[in-house]
Amino acid sequence: MAALMIQGCGSDVGKSVLVAGLCRVFANRGLKVRPFKPQNMSNNAAVTAPDAEGRVGEIGRAQALQALACRTAPTVDMNPVLLKPQSDVGAQLVVRGRVEGTWKAAAYQDRKASLLQVVLDSFERLRAEADIVVVEGAGSPAEINLRAGDIANMGFARAADVPVVLVGDIDRGHVIAALVGAHAVLDEDDRAMIKGFLINKFRGDPDLFNEGRAEIVRRTGWADLGMAPWLSDARALPAEDAVVLDGGVRSGGGRVRIAVPMLSRIANFDDFDPLRHEPGVDFGFVPPGQALPGNADLIILPGTKATLADLAFLRTQGWDVDIAAHVRRGGRVLGVCGGYQMLGRTISDPDGVEGVAGSAAGLGLLDVETLLAGDKTLRRVGGRLSPSGAVFDGYEIHIGRTDGPDTARPVAEIEDRPHGARSADGRIAGLYVHGLFDRAEARGALLGELGAVSDGADQSVRVDQALDRIAAVLESRFDITALARIAGLT
Structure with a gap:
């Protein structure tokens, strides 16, 4: 079945909202859609629907929102690895909805590689029941110091053979450098997984950035798949990262x-x-x-x-x-x-x-x-x-x-x-x-x-209506046909 992974040039570039919006776009086309995030780090969690044995678990809030965008109930497979920070150096580890102890940051770097099979198993269960799975990365694939044992970005994408689209946040003011820089530091095999890029959070006249988008294409060879404006309706969606409260x-x-x-x-x-x-x-x-x-x-x-x-x-x-x-x-x-x-x-x-x-x-x-x-x-x-x-x-x-x-x-x-x-x-x-x-x-x-x-x-009605409005914007600003083709839908 089809799958597409949305990665970003950093945290808080809008990946969660774009994945939710794309999930609703494809759901509105009558497709059976599932969201997936291999590894998440957040203290904003949601309780899932009971599984076949009546058990419930916890997943990241963003994946519960994305399940709503897909018009389906959240399950533990949508976010099989969740880290819930308890201190500056340690976090509670939740695997498929259940706590598996507390880990220091350094120790978890050795532990995470062993979780790849858990992640892949959850992904395959979702792919078996869906027409398309829309995957969200974590942080940035350009954090090459964390590449060994990675299960959140390119480590997962390559293991599951899922094509990647990279998102840059223009509101931060260095989106050309962020995208071109990611291209420069990724190794050749990781770079080959990226099939295009999206620009997020643009304010003003989009024609003013046409030359910038062309320059990114020239320097990376990646397809320009569109640019989203500042999505004011995202304010109606539940946020996952406490950075929004700073x-x-x-x-x-x-x-x-x-x-x-x-x-x-x-x-x-x-x-x-x-x-x-x-x-x-x-x-x-x-x-x-x-x-x-x-x-x-x-x-x-x-x-x-x-x-x-x-x-x-x-x-x-x-x-x-x-x-x-x-x-x-x-x-x-x-x-x-x-x-x-x-x-x-x-x-x-x-x-x-x-x-x-x-x-x-x-x-x-x-x-x-x-x-x-x-x-x-x-x-x-x-x-x-x-x-x-x-x-x-x-x-x-x-x-x-x-x-x-x-x-x-x-x-x-x-x-x-x-x-x-x-x-x-x-x-x-x-x-x-x-x-x-x-x-x-x-x-x-x-x-x-x-x-x-x-x-x-x-609140559920307010959120659902916001998802529809966001999806309508993405339909008009992104090349959905090209995204579907990259995912393997056509």
């Missing part, structure tokens, strides 16, 4: 103000995308070095890949003092996943599942305690908020369990069982559910407690 993100000018501190290992921050689109909400991520706003109506503590480490980070920023002052003023606090754990009296990690064994006092805003132990919880969930009864959908992805007196006042009901905890005055709440704000009904109930009215839009 410097903080603010949106809206509504009278209700919601603030989220940017923890050092923040995870699943796309939980808050629906709030960024609410006209009645002034939403902001607060970067390190800045105080949490004194006039916030709600502070949300987000998920994190390393709860104890990020609790210490929160305190070094002085955010614990800001939160305490916020509560004294009558403000509300919501904790999601790791943020929920931080709100309790203590967090204990006796076996060092997050790295170094230890424990710490929490913020003491909820009368609960958390034990980080046992298997990771991975499940899709649906339920109702308490006491409103508003329906929500979401997923859980965490290690640990939280218990204590405040769980007698649950935040939600899942499968007819209470979930989460709330303080006696109702202003402090926590739960493990990601995606809580996606459904308009649940978001409306939560915003109603703050005096805001929701726009009534389901």
Whole structure:
């Protein structure tokens, strides 16, 4: 079956969005399409659909989005190797949806080559069920210092014999050098895998870069397959890399103000995308070095890949003092996943599942305690908020369990069982559910407690519509016929 790999001249050049857009382009043509990324590194993960044995796993958020673009359910084969950074030098390794320990960066370089067969097996399963598989690379193939044992870019492309199209980001201002430089440093066999290039994120009159595109063709011999404009609709899609949060993100000018501190290992921050689109909400991520706003109506503590480490980070920023002052003023606090754990009296990690064994006092805003132990919880969930009864959908992805007196006042009901905890005055709440704000009904109930009215839009509809608009742009700006021919569709 057909396959095409989209690699980039670096991270954050827009590969994930272009793959999602191309998946929707081919799906709109009636083809059965599957996304694939051999190796990903991200703390923004999604829970997959159950397999034939009823098991679920976790994959990168971008591949879950790309599955949506294909109009199919996400599976562990779409991202067989996922690295979730826990520190500056170490990451949790997830293989086909399940944790296989924590690895230091240097040690993983020796380990990754042994994962090539796992990657190839997953790819072949997808190829067997699809008309075309659209593959996303990671980082850049020009990082030739990492070429030995590579499974993410040319190592995979050559092993699976998948043709490559290289993407350059013109918004960075050196796209000619990036593409021509990649051609210069790649070895002859790797270079031969690249059949053409795409330019991404162009602003202004596209004719102004005609000479530049011709020069890239002249110097590389690669086919010019098109140039995409700046895709403003990409803002409606869930981002995977925390780089998009650098410097903080603010949106809206509504009278209700919601603030989220940017923890050092923040995870699943796309939980808050629906709030960024609410006209009645002034939403902001607060970067390190800045105080949490004194006039916030709600502070949300987000998920994190390393709860104890990020609790210490929160305190070094002085955010614990800001939160305490916020509560004294009558403000509300919501904790999601790791943020929920931080709100309790203590967090204990006796076996060092997050790295170094230890424990710490929490913020003491909820009368609960958390034990980080046992298997990771991975499940899709649906339920109702308490006491409103508003329906929500979401997923859980965490290690640990939280218990204590405040769980007698649950935040939600899942499968007819209470979930989460709330303080006696109702202003402090926590739960493990990601995606809580996606459904308009649940978001409306939560915003109603703050005096805001929701726009009534389901996030899934907003994302699906954005994918269609992106696909329409790519249809008009890319040579889709040539891309299909390179993939082997014609």
